[in-house]
Amino acid sequence: MIASPLPPADAGSGRHGDVGYLQWFVFGLFFIFGGITSLNDVLVPKLKELFELSYFQAMLIQTAFFAAYFIVSLPAAALVQKVGYMRGAVVGLLVMMAGCLLFIPAAGAGLFAAFLGALFVLAAGVTLVQVVANPLISMLGEPKTASSRLTFAQAFNSLGTTIFPWVGATLILGSLATVSAADLSGAALTAYRAAESEVITRAYVGIAAALAIVAIVVWFNRNRLVEDKAPTVRFLSAFNLLKRPRFAFGALGIFVYVGAEVAVASVMTSYLMQADTLGLSAQSAGERLALYWGGALVGRFIGASIMRVVAPWKVLSTVAVGAIALIVLSILTTGAVSGIALLCVGLFNAVMFPTIFTLASTGLGSRAAEGSGIICMAIVGGAIVPPLTGYIADVSTLRLALIVPVVCYAIIAVYGRYCAGDGTARAD
Numbered sequence: 439m440i441a442s443p444l445p446p447a448d449a450g451s452g453r454h455g456d457v458g459y460l461q462w463f464v465f466g467l468f469f470i471f472g473g474i475t476s477l478n479d480v481l482v483p484k485l486k487e488l489f490e491l492s493y494f495q496a497m498l499i500q501t502a503f504f505a506a507y508f509i510v511s512l513p514a515a516a517l518v519q520k521v522g523y524m525r526g527a528v529v530g531l532l533v534m535m536a537g538c539l540l541f542i543p544a545a546g547a548g549l550f551a552a553f554l555g556a557l558f559v560l561a562a563g564v565t566l567v568q569v570v571a572n573p574l575i576s577m578l579g580e581p582k583t584a585s586s587r588l589t590f591a592q593a594f595n596s597l598g599t600t601i602f603p604w605v606g607a608t609l610i611l612g613s614l615a616t617v618s619a620a621d622l623s624g625a626a627l628t629a630y631r632a633a634e635s636e637v638i639t640r641a642y643v644g645i646a647a648a649l650a651i652v653a654i655v656v657w658f659n660r661n662r663l664v665e666d667k668a669p670t671v672r673f674l675s676a677f678n679l680l681k682r683p684r685f686a687f688g689a690l691g692i693f694v695y696v697g698a699e700v701a702v703a704s705v706m707t708s709y710l711m712q713a714d715t716l717g718l719s720a721q722s723a724g725e726r727l728a729l730y731w732g733g734a735l736v737g738r739f740i741g742a743s744i745m746r747v748v749a750p751w752k753v754l755s756t757v758a759v760g761a762i763a764l765i766v767l768s769i770l771t772t773g774a775v776s777g778i779a780l781l782c783v784g785l786f787n788a789v790m791f792p793t794i795f796t797l798a799s800t801g802l803g804s805r806a807a808e809g810s811g812i813i814c815m816a817i818v819g820g821a822i823v824p825p826l827t828g829y830i831a832d833v834s835t836l837r838l839a840l841i842v843p844v845v846c847y848a849i850i851a852v853y854g855r856y857c858a859g860d861g862t863a864r865a866d
Contacts, residue, residue, distance in 0.1 A: 498825060755855050
């Protein structure tokens with residue numbers, strides 16, 4: 439799908455106004471799916487305690503969510519090619535709303551698997567919205583500033599991930615300080631799980647109501663974008679893009695980046711609760727997640743400016759090495775230094791996704807939606823790396839488990855250097 443803003447009836451200035459208007463729409467989408475995704479980091483410790491899960495089992499929350507990217511991304515790209523970007527966004531928002539509402543029967547069933555099913559449906563909608571948003575923001579402006587623009591859009595994603603965990607920790611994690619499922623049994627345990635599940639449900643029903651409003655707004659603005667259909671391609675032909683080395687390596691980069699970012703966020707609350715780190719309560723530790731995601735927010739605004747003057751590959755390699763250094767520091771120290779170092783990894787995560795995305799997608803042209811679909815499939819790293827991290831935490835310690843994201847960031851650093859020798863400025 440090749441998109442352009444709706445031409446004005448008169449002067450060219452109106453055209454630029456439409457570009458700006460549509461950009462803010464896309465920024466809003468980034469805010470929404472970023473915030474909803476970050477709530478998983480609050481659900482991990484909540485459901486872990488509620489259903490008495492191991493770290494590995496609790497990380498299945500991330501598996502259920504991010505598996506949707508692998509399963510839904512290409513069908514989502516095909517849908518976007520068929521109905522267009524704006525209408526595709528509406529469908530995605532409605533699917534997200536349905537996923538939120540499924541928390542109602544999940545709470546009624548009182549089963550961990552039911553919550554995983556609701557999360558999968560919610561993630562399917564998030565996937566569709568992300569398949570729309572990533573290429574669309576790249577198209578709404580000059581190609582040479584696409585990386586900077588996507589980084590700026592990701593800042594709104596980080597704004598959502600900063601706000602939602604803080605609110606979610608207050609609403610969802612507050613009771614963990616006073617009651618533990620491990621101390622209950624029989625009818626008392628059943629009643630506790632029902633009450634705490636209701637707490638989770640209320641939060642997601644509120645989100646569903648907000649999504650309905652956003653979907654209506656986007657629908658009424660669906661014709662602001664003029665879209666010329668790209669040549670029809672077979673569903674699986676998108677995988678031909680993996681024959682392009684930079685694109686294929688970039689897809690791997692997205693896989694390990696999302697895996698590392700989600701793994702660190704998923705263990706953060708438990709990590710900060712440890713006596714040899716900060717020894718915080720569940721709610722206080724959950725609220726500190728806002729600092730992790732807030733670092734990404736600040737970093738993306740800074741990165742959007744830096745990458746106007748510094749080659750993206752240099753920025754990518756530098757921040758990947760910085761993330762490695764911080765995690766190693768956290769592993770080797772204790773107390774405030776250990777906790778703060780891990781929280782600061784968010785700052786270095788800031789520009790990774792948009793930079794990898796734009797480096798990988800250079801020259802895709804009319805196949806941008808397909809490329810976005812493949813790259814969004816690679817987000818399945820968030821379904822695989824966190825459980826691996828959780829397994830290592832179960833058999834050793836949370837500190838040693840952080841070696842997994844270190845390996846992921848090392849791969850990203852190598853990809854940045856690879857792009858330097860691959861001529862990233864030219865199209866494939």
